[in-house]
Amino acid sequence: MPKVASWNVNSIKARLPNVLAWLQETAPDVLLMQELKTVEDSFPRLEFEAAGYHTAVVGQKTYNGVAIASRGPLDDLVERLPGEPDEAQARYLEGTTLGLRVASIYLPNGNPVASEKYAYKLAWMARLGERAAALLAGEQAVVLGGDYNVIPAPEDVYDPAGWADDALYTLDSRRAYRTILNLGFTDAFRALHPEPGAYTYWDYKGAAWSADHGLRIDHLLLSPQAADRLAACEIDRGPRGEPKASDHTPIWCELET
């Protein structure tokens, strides 16, 4: 029963003790990581190997960066999101492991809305949709996990009205996210948990964490072949309350064998 997790770690160097502790206690088979904020050569591969994980990394200095850690070998890697030959940003890594096709996704934030960053976000989402459609055609179990920087619906944010004009919650961002779902992907968490107010991110600023002013922006999207096997999906709030926490907390799902 493979357990697949995703976590925006907000610097793998700053977060390594937290990540290793969480791997030890939760023992996921696969961990998709985002916002490494480092180049490949500085990724702590040896520490992950010592913990029993193979790793694949797409790094970038200071910004972005994604990785996959798995109990099994990682094959047929796709580094960076296809469809743009000049793609410089390290936001996408896809591979096959333990009989699953998985991708670690760090979708652009897109703020402010009146900037080219927002246009880039929407274009990137359209490109992700094309990749997602190609993966569906393979009719395999696929998990597209990561920091989507999209609040899917009002029940996924503590103050919907206050976020109306934010790039994480604009109608166009939500529509682009829904377009990917409509291809045939399942939001693993929402499929099992109808209740509002389940969040994966709380701002460092002010009392966001203590007041539970959070957002649900980290998602595990499953192809039909994976969704048919979905046994559990949980957000683990524990790591957000630890010292030196990332502003995101892990989400994981379990797929029946």
Place this chain on the structure above:
DNA sequence: ATGGTCGGCCTCCGA
């Protein structure tokens, strides 16, 4: 309360 917090880093930018 017109702010607040992190991380990386060419002391501000991105989140």
